[in-house]
Structure formats: structure tokens, C-alpha cells
Amino acid sequence: MSHSQNFTQGKIFAPLIQFALPILAALLLQTMYGAVDMLVVGRYAASADVSAVSTGSWLMQLVTSFVVGIAMGTTILLGRKLGEGRPQEAGNIVGASIVLFLMIAVLLTVVMELTAPLLAHVMQTPPEALKATISYTRIGSAGLVFIVAYNVLGSVFRGIGDSKMPFITVAIACIINIAGDFLLVGVLHMATAGAAIATVAAQAISVLLSLLILRRRSLPFHVSLKQLKADWHTMGGIFKLGLPIAFQDVLVSISFLAITAIVNSLGVIASAGVGVAEKLCGFIMLVPSAFGQAMSAFVAQNMGAQKPQRAKKALFCGIAASLGVGVLMAYFSFFHGSLMTGIFSQDAAVVSAGAQYLKAYAIDCLLTSFLFCMTGYFSGCGKTTFVMLQGIIGAFGVRIPVSMLMSRILPLSLFRIGLATPCSSLLQVLLCLGYLWYMNRKTSSAPASLHTCQKNI
Numbered sequence: 001m002s003h004s005q006n007f008t009q010g011k012i013f014a015p016l017i018q019f020a021l022p023i024l025a026a027l028l029l030q031t032m033y034g035a036v037d038m039l040v041v042g043r044y045a046a047s048a049d050v051s052a053v054s055t056g057s058w059l060m061q062l063v064t065s066f067v068v069g070i071a072m073g074t075t076i077l078l079g080r081k082l083g084e085g086r087p088q089e090a091g092n093i094v095g096a097s098i099v100l101f102l103m104i105a106v107l108l109t110v111v112m113e114l115t116a117p118l119l120a121h122v123m124q125t126p127p128e129a130l131k132a133t134i135s136y137t138r139i140g141s142a143g144l145v146f147i148v149a150y151n152v153l154g155s156v157f158r159g160i161g162d163s164k165m166p167f168i169t170v171a172i173a174c175i176i177n178i179a180g181d182f183l184l185v186g187v188l189h190m191a192t193a194g195a196a197i198a199t200v201a202a203q204a205i206s207v208l209l210s211l212l213i214l215r216r217r218s219l220p221f222h223v224s225l226k227q228l229k230a231d232w233h234t235m236g237g238i239f240k241l242g243l244p245i246a247f248q249d250v251l252v253s254i255s256f257l258a259i260t261a262i263v264n265s266l267g268v269i270a271s272a273g274v275g276v277a278e279k280l281c282g283f284i285m286l287v288p289s290a291f292g293q294a295m296s297a298f299v300a301q302n303m304g305a306q307k308p309q310r311a312k313k314a315l316f317c318g319i320a321a322s323l324g325v326g327v328l329m330a331y332f333s334f335f336h337g338s339l340m341t342g343i344f345s346q347d348a349a350v351v352s353a354g355a356q357y358l359k360a361y362a363i364d365c366l367l368t369s370f371l372f373c374m375t376g377y378f379s380g381c382g383k384t385t386f387v388m389l390q391g392i393i394g395a396f397g398v399r400i401p402v403s404m405l406m407s408r409i410l411p412l413s414l415f416r417i418g419l420a421t422p423c424s425s426l427l428q429v430l431l432c433l434g435y436l437w438y439m440n441r442k443t444s445s446a447p448a449s450l451h452t453c454q455k456n457i
Contacts (some may be wrong), residue, residue, distance in 0.1 A: 002218045007298045008083055008305040013317045016291075016298055020318075024290035026154070026167040029174040034410075035344070036174075036196040036277045040181040042345045044220055045191040047272045050255070050345065051129040052192045054275025055264065056136030058257050061395040063108055065249035070104065071097075071155035072379060073242025076300045078156060079380070084306025094156055096234035105148040112141035123257060124264040126271055132192035139193060143200030149207045168213065173206030198417050244384040248391030255395035258421065266412065273353025274414060276344040277337075280354070281361050284333055285368055287325040291318040292372035299380025306380075315377040322369040334362035353414055360418025367425035374432040383435075390431040394424035 007015060037057070041049050074097045081090040116137040125133045150173075154166040180198025186192045190197070256278075263274045295318050303313040332340065337355030345351055375387050402420035409416060 007314075008307055008310070009299045012310065012314050013321075016294060017321060018318055019298065020290045020294035020321075022164045022167040023293050024286055025370060026170045027286050027290055027293075028283070029167070029170045031279075031286060035279045035282065036178050036181050038276060039344050040135055040185045041191060041195050042276070042350075044186050044189065047268050047345075047347055047350060048126065048128040049132055049191045050275060051126055051264070051268050051271040051352070052136055052279065053195055054211075054271065055120070055123050055125050055129065055133045056140065056192070056196070058260050058278075059112075059116075059123070059133075059137050059274075060140045060147075062250060062253040062257060063112060063144065064109075064147055064151075065253045067101070067104065067151045067244045069244075069246025069249040069292075070242035071101070071151045071240065072296060072384075073238040073240070074152070074155040075297055076241050076379060076382065076384075077238055079297050079300030080304035083301040092231060092234055093238065095228045096231040097152055097238060098228055099230050099233045100238060101148050101152045105145040108148075112144065114139055115234035116141065122261070122300055124261045126264060126268045127267060128275070129271070136192045136196045139196035139200060139411045143203050144205050146203035150203060150210075153207070153210060165210070165213075169206055169210040172209050173202040175202075176205050177202035183312075193345065241382065241384055244388035245379060248388040252395045254390050255399045255424075258400045258445045259417065262403055262407050263414070263417065266407070269347075269349045270353055270414065272345065272347070272350045273341070274357050275354075276341050276350060277354040277357040277361070277418075279344060280333075280340050280358060282367055284329045284361060285372075287329070288322045288368040288372035291322045292376035294318070295376030296380045299377050300382075303381055311377070311380065315373060318373040318376070319352070319370055322373055323366070324363045326369040330362040330365040333365060334359050342412035356414040357418040359415050360422060363379055363419075364425050366420055367429055370429045371425050371432065374429070374436065378432070378435070381439075386435055390428050390435075393431065395427040397424075398427050399424040406457070 007019075037053050038050065041053050074093065078090055078093050081093060119137065120130055120133045123133070150166075150169060153169060157165040177198050180201055181195055184194030184198050188194060188329050260271075260274065260278075264271045295314065298314050299311040302308070302314070337358040338351055340359065341351045341354035345354070375390070378384070378387050399420045402423050403417050406413070406416040406419065
């Protein structure tokens with residue numbers, strides 16, 4: 001049975017929601033990887049181990065961001081070919097993607113294993129957490145091939161309009177990871193190393209089981225062994241589309257790593273508190289992230305089918321849905337931060353520090369409802385260079401400078417340091433609105449408005 005969807009016909013709002021929900025569920029479970037690590041380590045180990053998991057997770061997130069960005073090239077190109085009605089070329093794209101990402105996986109594994117100690121020092125990891133951070137990073141890097149495989153699978157299925165398969169993949173991994181964390185950290189007391197081993201084992205088993213499930217699925221294209229080759233032209237097309245997004249995602253991750261390094265220099269309590277808050281932020285940002293990914297696939301198919309107005313209507317529908325949830329997330333982040341951070345730590349000082357930092361993200365909950373949907377829209381349109389540029393400007397023009405400035409203002413406030421993120425998002429939203437206006441003017445299209453989604457429910 002085929003689980004792919006054609007987004008170029010019919011209503012917009014309901015299919016977009018239906019497509020985004022499995023992505024949201026998959027992101028939720030994926031976020032639980034690091035969150036469960038943090039929760040279990042926070043319950044059964046010391047604050048230094050919490051700091052190590054926080055810093056090590058950010059280093060692994062840096063690599064994952066690069067992979068996800070390049071994989072977006074597969075999603076966009078695959079969706080475009082299916083929208084154009086070219087299933088044979090879609091099969092070639094999948095075959096080339098497998099070869100491309102295998103090369104990337106090998107290269108990244110070697111680099112991360114060799115540079116783990118250097119990266120831990122660059123992050124200004126507290127001395128008591130340094131050894132554990134290096135261990136977490138190296139163990140996680142050993143499983144990079146499975147991280148890459150998961151993202152390749154996800155990019156292919158989002159490109160064909162199937163968001164359920166990625167959910168199944170990450171659901172399997174999450175269950176295994178939770179069991180592994182409680183066994184290795186809670187029972188065997190392996191602390192940071194146990195959390196890392198559980199994560200890698202979960203990813204490996206998940207990918208293997210998912211490949212077995214795939215054999216029973218019917219796809220809208222055929223992939224043969226002959227298509228698993230180094231097709232440099234196709235690989236170049238994927239890389240050309242995905243590289244700007246990957247570059248932007250990596251630089252954004254670097255900017256957050258810079259904030260983590262700044263906070264690490266303030267001591268283990270601040271480091272652990274912000275680490276806990278960042279794990280919560282992963283949950284808080286799930287809805288806009290899901291709509292951003294769904295938007296890319298939805299828009300790519302419609303642009304391939306020469307239906308730009310339908311793609312534009314989907315943008316405003318996505319913003320409306322995401323913003324509705326964003327208001328609720330903002331309320332809990334600002335007024336109930338201690339309750340939320342208390343889930344991950346029993347140390348009162350860590351809980352208080354995390355709650356301070358989390359308040360700043362209440363503002364970002366509203367801004368990312370616009371930002372992520374717009375960047376997803378531009379990615380689906382193939383405007384990945386702009387997506388890269390606005391991300392770089394936000395990260396290095398605002399986020400890092402503001403966080404550095406706020407860290408030097410006494411008395412020290414993690415809330416003020418956290419404000420660097422919504423300040424960056426605000427500038428990026430303004431840049432996206434300006435570029436959207438430019439695109440509308442260039443194509444002589446009438447501006448769309450939020451009421452258009454109501455006509456398509």
C-alpha cells in the first residue's frame with residue numbers, strides 16, 4: 001500500500017495539518033532522545049554529568065544540523081520531480097542520495113572522533129565535566145552513520161508526502177533509548193557514557209528495523225541497485241539545494257554553541273541550568289519546526305506543478321496553526337518555568353537557573369511560528385540561499401553579540417542572556433517578510449492573507 005500524498009490538488013489546511021502531525025510526533029520523540037538522557041542523568045548522576053550531556057548534545061546537534069540541511073535538498077528535489085510527474089528521475093535522486101550520504105557519514109565520523117577533545121575545550125566545558133563530555137561526543141560520533149541513515153529515510157518520505165514512516169522510525173528508537181538509559185544509567189550507573197551508548201544503540205536498531213518495514217511499502221517510484229551509484233550531476237543538485245540550508249543550520253548551531261560556551265564559563269550550575277532549559281526548548285519549538293518541515297515538502301510539490309498561489313496559501317495556513325499553539329507554549333514557558341525545569345533536575349539552583357533562561361524563550365515561541373513556516377516556504381521554492389543568509393545574519397549579527405553583551409552586565413541574569421535568541425528571531429522574521437514582499441512584487445502577485453486558509457479547510 002502506498003502512503004504518499006499529492007499536495008497539488010484539493011483542500012490545503014486539512015492535508016497540511018494531517019501531514020504535519022506525524023512530523024510533529026516524530027520530532028517529539030526525537031527530542032525525547034536528549035531529554036531522556038538529561039532526565040535520567042539528572043536523577044542518577046551529578047550536575048557535572050548533566051553539564052557533560054548538555055555540551056555533548058550540542059556538539060552532536062551541530063553535526064546533525066548539517067546532515068538535516070543537506071537532506072532537505074533530497075526532500076525538495078524529490079518533491080519537485082514528483083510534482084512534475086517524473087517518477088523515474090525521482091528514483092535516481094533517491095539512489096544518488098544514498099551514495100552521497102554514505103560518503104558524508106564516513107567523513108563526519110572520522111572528523112568528530114579526532115576532534116572531540118579539542119571541541120570540548122573550545123566549548124569551555126567546566127573542568128569537572130570535561131572527561132565526560134569527550135566520552136559522550138566520541139560515543140555519539142561512532143553512531144553517526146545511523147543518524148545519517150535516519151535523516152536520509154526521513155527526507156525521502158517527506159518528499160513523497162509520507163510523514164508516517166519517519167514517525168515509526170523515531171518511535172522505535174525512542175522506546176529503545178528510554179529502556180537503555182534506565183538500564184545503563186539508572187541500574188548500571190554508567191552516567192554520561194551510558195546515556196550516549198543507549199542513544200547510539202537505539203538509532204542503530206531503529207534504522208535496521210525501519211529498512212525491514214520499507215520492504216513492504218509501495219513507493220511512487222522504483223529504486224534499483226543500478227541507481228545506487230555516484231551520479232555526480234544528481235548528487236550535485238542535491239548538494240546545491242541542501243548546502244545553503246545545511247550551512248545556515250550549522251552556523252545557527254554554532255551560535256548556540258557559543259552561548260553554551262559563554263554560560264559554561266559561568267560555572268557548572270549555570271551550565272546545567274541552561275542545558276536543562278535548552279532540552280525543554282526542544283519541546284517548545286516542536287510545532288513550528290514540524291510546520292516548517294511540512295511546508296518545504298508541500299510547497300516543493302506545488303511549485304513543481306506550477307501552482308505558486310496554492311503554495312503561498314499553505315504558508316499562511318501554517319503560520320495560523322503554528323501561532324495558535326505558540327501562544328500556549330509562551331504562557332507556560334514564562335509563568336511556569338520552574339515547574340518545567342524541575343522535571344529534569346532535583347537541584348534547586350539548577351531548576352532556578354533553567355527557569356530564568358526559559359522565560360526568554362516565551363517570546364521566541366511567538367516569533368518562530370512565523371519564522372519556521374516562512375523558511376520552510378522559501379526552501380520549498382528553492383530559495384535556499386536566502387534561507388542561509390537570513391540565518392547567518394540572525395546568528396552572527398544578533399544572537400552571539402547580544403549574548404556576549406548580556407553576560408557582562410551585572411548582576412548576571414540568564415534571562416537577559418536568553419533574550420539573544422528572540423532578538424535574532426525578530427530580525428529574521430523582518431528579513432523574511434521583506435523577501436516575501438520582494439517575491440510578490442517580482443511576480444506581480446497579489447499579497448495573500450490569513451483568510452485564504454479558511455477557504456480551503
